[in-house]
Amino acid sequence: MLRYLLKRLFFMIPMLLGISIISFAVIHLTPGEPSVLEAEMNPKVTKEVRDRIKAYYGLDKPLHIQYFLWLKRIVRLDFGPSFAPDRRPVIDKIAERLPITITIELLSTVLFFMVGIPIGVYSARYKDSWLDKGLSAFVFAGYAMPHFWLALLLMLFFGVYLEVLPISGIKSFDFADLSFFEKGIDLVKHLVIIVFCSSIGGLAGVSRYMKNSLLEVLRQEYITTAYAKGLPERMVLRKHALRNSLLPVITIFGLSVPGLIGGSVIMESIFSIPGMGQLFFMSVMSRDYPTIMGILVIGAFLTLLGNLLADIMYAVADPRIRIG
Amino acid sequence: MFPKLWIIWALVLFFCLSCGKPKEIGFYDDPGKASFGDTIITSSTGEPSNLIPILASDQPSHQISGLVFNGLVKYDKNLDIVGDLAESWDISKDNLSITFHLRKNVSWHDGRPFTAHDVMYTYRVTVDEKTPTAYSGDFKLVKEAQVLDDYTFKVTYEKPFAPALISWNAAIMPRHLLEGRDITASPLRRAPIGTGPYMFSEWIAGDRLILSANPKYFEGRPYLNRYVMRVVPDTATTFLELKQGGIDMAALTPMQAVRQTDYPRFKREFNKFKFLAFSYVYMGYNLKHRYFKDKRVRQAITYAIDKKEIVDGILLGQGIEADGPIKPDMWSYNGNVKKYGYNKEKAASLLKEAGFEMGPDGILRKDGAPFEFTVLTSQGNDVRIKCAELIQKRLSDVGIRLKIRVIEWAAFINEFIDKKNFEAVILGWTIPQDPDLFDIWHSSKQGKKELNFISFENAEVDEMLVKSRHTLDRKERKKYLDRVQEILAEEQPYTFLFIPYANTAVHKRFKGIEPAPAGITYDFIKWYVPENQRRYKKSAALSP
Numbered sequence: 001m002l003r004y005l006l007k008r009l010f011f012m013i014p015m016l017l018g019i020s021i022i023s024f025a026v027i028h029l030t031p032g033e034p035s036v037l038e039a040e041m042n043p044k045v046t047k048e049v050r051d052r053i054k055a056y057y058g059l060d061k062p063l064h065i066q067y068f069l070w071l072k073r074i075v076r077l078d079f080g081p082s083f084a085p086d087r088r089p090v091i092d093k094i095a096e097r098l099p100i101t102i103t104i105e106l107l108s109t110v111l112f113f114m115v116g117i118p119i120g121v122y123s124a125r126y127k128d129s130w131l132d133k134g135l136s137a138f139v140f141a142g143y144a145m146p147h148f149w150l151a152l153l154l155m156l157f158f159g160v161y162l163e164v165l166p167i168s169g170i171k172s173f174d175f176a177d178l179s180f181f182e183k184g185i186d187l188v189k190h191l192v193i194i195v196f197c198s199s200i201g202g203l204a205g206v207s208r209y210m211k212n213s214l215l216e217v218l219r220q221e222y223i224t225t226a227y228a229k230g231l232p233e234r235m236v237l238r239k240h241a242l243r244n245s246l247l248p249v250i251t252i253f254g255l256s257v258p259g260l261i262g263g264s265v266i267m268e269s270i271f272s273i274p275g276m277g278q279l280f281f282m283s284v285m286s287r288d289y290p291t292i293m294g295i296l297v298i299g300a301f302l303t304l305l306g307n308l309l310a311d312i313m314y315a316v317a318d319p320r321i322r323i324g
Numbered sequence: 325m326f327p328k329l330w331i332i333w334a335l336v337l338f339f340c341l342s343c344g345k346p347k348e349i350g351f352y353d354d355p356g357k358a359s360f361g362d363t364i365i366t367s368s369t370g371e372p373s374n375l376i377p378i379l380a381s382d383q384p385s386h387q388i389s390g391l392v393f394n395g396l397v398k399y400d401k402n403l404d405i406v407g408d409l410a411e412s413w414d415i416s417k418d419n420l421s422i423t424f425h426l427r428k429n430v431s432w433h434d435g436r437p438f439t440a441h442d443v444m445y446t447y448r449v450t451v452d453e454k455t456p457t458a459y460s461g462d463f464k465l466v467k468e469a470q471v472l473d474d475y476t477f478k479v480t481y482e483k484p485f486a487p488a489l490i491s492w493n494a495a496i497m498p499r500h501l502l503e504g505r506d507i508t509a510s511p512l513r514r515a516p517i518g519t520g521p522y523m524f525s526e527w528i529a530g531d532r533l534i535l536s537a538n539p540k541y542f543e544g545r546p547y548l549n550r551y552v553m554r555v556v557p558d559t560a561t562t563f564l565e566l567k568q569g570g571i572d573m574a575a576l577t578p579m580q581a582v583r584q585t586d587y588p589r590f591k592r593e594f595n596k597f598k599f600l601a602f603s604y605v606y607m608g609y610n611l612k613h614r615y616f617k618d619k620r621v622r623q624a625i626t627y628a629i630d631k632k633e634i635v636d637g638i639l640l641g642q643g644i645e646a647d648g649p650i651k652p653d654m655w656s657y658n659g660n661v662k663k664y665g666y667n668k669e670k671a672a673s674l675l676k677e678a679g680f681e682m683g684p685d686g687i688l689r690k691d692g693a694p695f696e697f698t699v700l701t702s703q704g705n706d707v708r709i710k711c712a713e714l715i716q717k718r719l720s721d722v723g724i725r726l727k728i729r730v731i732e733w734a735a736f737i738n739e740f741i742d743k744k745n746f747e748a749v750i751l752g753w754t755i756p757q758d759p760d761l762f763d764i765w766h767s768s769k770q771g772k773k774e775l776n777f778i779s780f781e782n783a784e785v786d787e788m789l790v791k792s793r794h795t796l797d798r799k800e801r802k803k804y805l806d807r808v809q810e811i812l813a814e815e816q817p818y819t820f821l822f823i824p825y826a827n828t829a830v831h832k833r834f835k836g837i838e839p840a841p842a843g844i845t846y847d848f849i850k851w852y853v854p855e856n857q858r859r860y861k862k863s864a865a866l867s868p
Contacts, residue, residue, distance in 0.1 A: 084374075
């Protein structure tokens with residue numbers, strides 16, 4: 001198993017290199033340049049000024065040289081300074097936004113697994129019942145609905161009409177003046193809508209995979225055997241069927257790892273959450289190449305790691321998959 | 325399992341509902357007495373990038389640094405130049421030198437006195453080749469800068485330069501904190517120290533930036549204790565926050581100004597202010613294009629476009645028709661230029677004069693080729709896209725086929741404007757407070773990345789622009805600018821479409837706001853909230 005893990009980790013290197021080359025090329029091919037973009041169509045910005053700013057960012061060098069310089073830094077885990085005029089280290093920018101994104105994404109992930117799995121189990125157990133149909137309609141409506149639209153509706157309803165939930169941000173303006181208990185309530189109130197909206201999409205996936213997988217397992221002969229032995233239904237489901245039907249759900253969990261870090265561009269923008277999604281969006285808009293690359297490389301690494309994690313969890317869930 | 329889950333959800337919901345904010349009673353019509361206190365919360369779609377003003381070119385950074393720093397001069401409510409850090413100034417008889425007499429009672433936020441050496445430092449660092457700034461242009465025309473004494477600063481130019489005086493509204497930076505250090509790595513980028521009415525307090529990245537009133541401000545302490553800028557990237561969210569009270573001041577779109585705020589509660593809690601924005605929208609023609617070389621064709625298109633329909637239909641009346649590059653409430657505006665009301669017949673006869681004949685398919689033709697062209701506009705600006713659609717309809721009425729292409733901004737500039745690869749564009753310009761039209765209309769400004777990308781050339785305009793640039797006498801300058809506006813109206817290199825109104829909603833508890841040609845924020849330090857109407861009473865309000 002250890003050898004397998006090491007091998008998998010080693011193969012990540014060329015994969016990451018390939019991803020970084022493609023990302024680097026694509027973002028540099030996008031029209032527009034950092035910082036000068038804002039000054040576009042500004043009569044006060046002369047050609048000399050543009051050239052000066054370009055040289056300042058090192059963008060006057062050929063693309064492959066720029067890439068090697070970037071790579072040289074990245075192997076030392078130095079993501080460099082951001083191209084935004086604040087010139088802060090990319091890693092600082094990412095670090096200060098990471099906890100918020102992880103909190104929201106983790107809460108959403110927990111919510112959609114906690115709600116999605118029971119829905120899937122229930123739907124499989126009571127297939128074609130009215131509640132199964134109702135739940136299917138609910139999760140699919142949630143999946144199909146544009147999330148930004150749902151978010152705005154909920155903000156309008158709970159924020160503007162009922163005035164019971166804050167509309168955006170992560171804490172109230174007078175947060176520092178609140179007592180410990182009030183601070184907790186304030187944070188919860190700020191998180192309710194965004195966590196709900198972020199989890200509603202994943203809910204459909206988890207519950208459907210769970211349902212189909214469980215149905216598949218329930219058709220297996222060993223389940224029939226278990227029933228024939230006279231085991232109660234609850235035990236058959238819990239002891240024999242559930243664990244085996246968790247495999248597809250584990251895949252989803254593995255794939256949701258990069259999302260934990262990457263955040264949602266749309267959700268974080270709508271809810272004014274200072275997280276990774278918002279940082280990524282703003283970096284793209286201002287052509288802040290080092291920050292974009294930093295986020296992409298970390299995202300790619302986590303995707304690969306997530307896949308590996310899923311494989312390990314497969315092995316834990318199903319001994320047949322175990323290697324070595 | 326399920327009933328339990330539902331009970332938990334119901335409890336959470338009940339909990340949230342019961343924690344709602346008590347509603348405020350509307351008593352904001354009472355003007356009350358000016359008093360110190362309260363906080364104003366504004367918003368911005370982007371986060372400031374750098375609070376050293378010469379290093380940033382984005383609007384949010386300037387919004388903040390405008391409150392933290394001062395220039396030597398500034399515009400007053402009527403857009404006249406008045407002193408800021410300079411108490412007065414003398415202009416030499418040959419119009420080549422300006423001597424600034426600086427205020428003596430000004431100190432930096434860290435307590436050090438402000439002197440002419442700070443002005444000298446600001447000038448030097450701005451023109452320094454190593455400083456990556458977009459604002460060195462005007463300062464580079466200075467031949468000599470001198471510190472005559474601690475409170476007298478003199479600059480001399482090669483030749484008279486009309487915008488010279490106002491170019492000194494640039495933010496003056498503290499020499500004692502920056503000289504001899506790399507300005508691009510200074511901690512002042514994130515925590516500026518200026519002379520302005522507000523002092524930097526706190527910046528929570530991606531979330532909000534807080535300024536607090538400068539108790540020793542030389543024009544008197546601002547009434548409002550705090551100024552908070554929240555980062556709200558989504559404009560729909562900004563509007564919802566405004567309605568809920570999470571933001572006190574926000575710009576409104578025409579639809580929001582006219583329809584979505586027209587209900588009792590909003591009217592009870594907010595004032596709406598309307599003034600002409602410093603911008604105009606136009607359709608510009610590539611004057612190298614075979615059809616657009618002919619003045620009659622350009623005039624015909626202007627006649628064929630119903631500007632009133634655009635203002636009423638798209639802006640919902642929140643704007644006025646434009647007839648030139650300057651807005652009517654500015655001293656440099658010339659209202660006696662040729663006007664082009666909607667006139668389909670006149671358009672048709674001008675096109676006929678220009679050699680176009682109506683084809684069997686209802687499209688005009690010249691030398692067998694149909695009259696069709698493509699107008700480009702940038703993505704994300706719905707108003708301009710809708711304008712293009714209305715223009716398309718009107719032009720088809722006179723037999724011109726217009727195609728519309730919407731392109732992402734950066735690609736639009738790099739691939740089409742810079743390469744002059746377009747037939748017509750719908751774009752907007754900001755109207756500078758100083759009416760220097762040189763960069764857009766002078767024939768020498770046709771190079772790559774320069775602003776006369778439509779290739780406009782007119783010897784008389786060139787002459788007038790140069791003269792107006794080198795004249796400091798306002799009356800004489802106006803004479804030249806009037807002539808430029810007359811020629812532009814006659815030549816129609818652009819069809820000037822409209823000047824929008826800026827609509828701003830401000831919570832009613834803020835008093836002392838007077839709209840003027842300069843907008844509403846020119847005397848922000850005089851805004852106040854009567855004691856009984858204050859919303860934020862505690863002073864903390866910072867992050868834990």
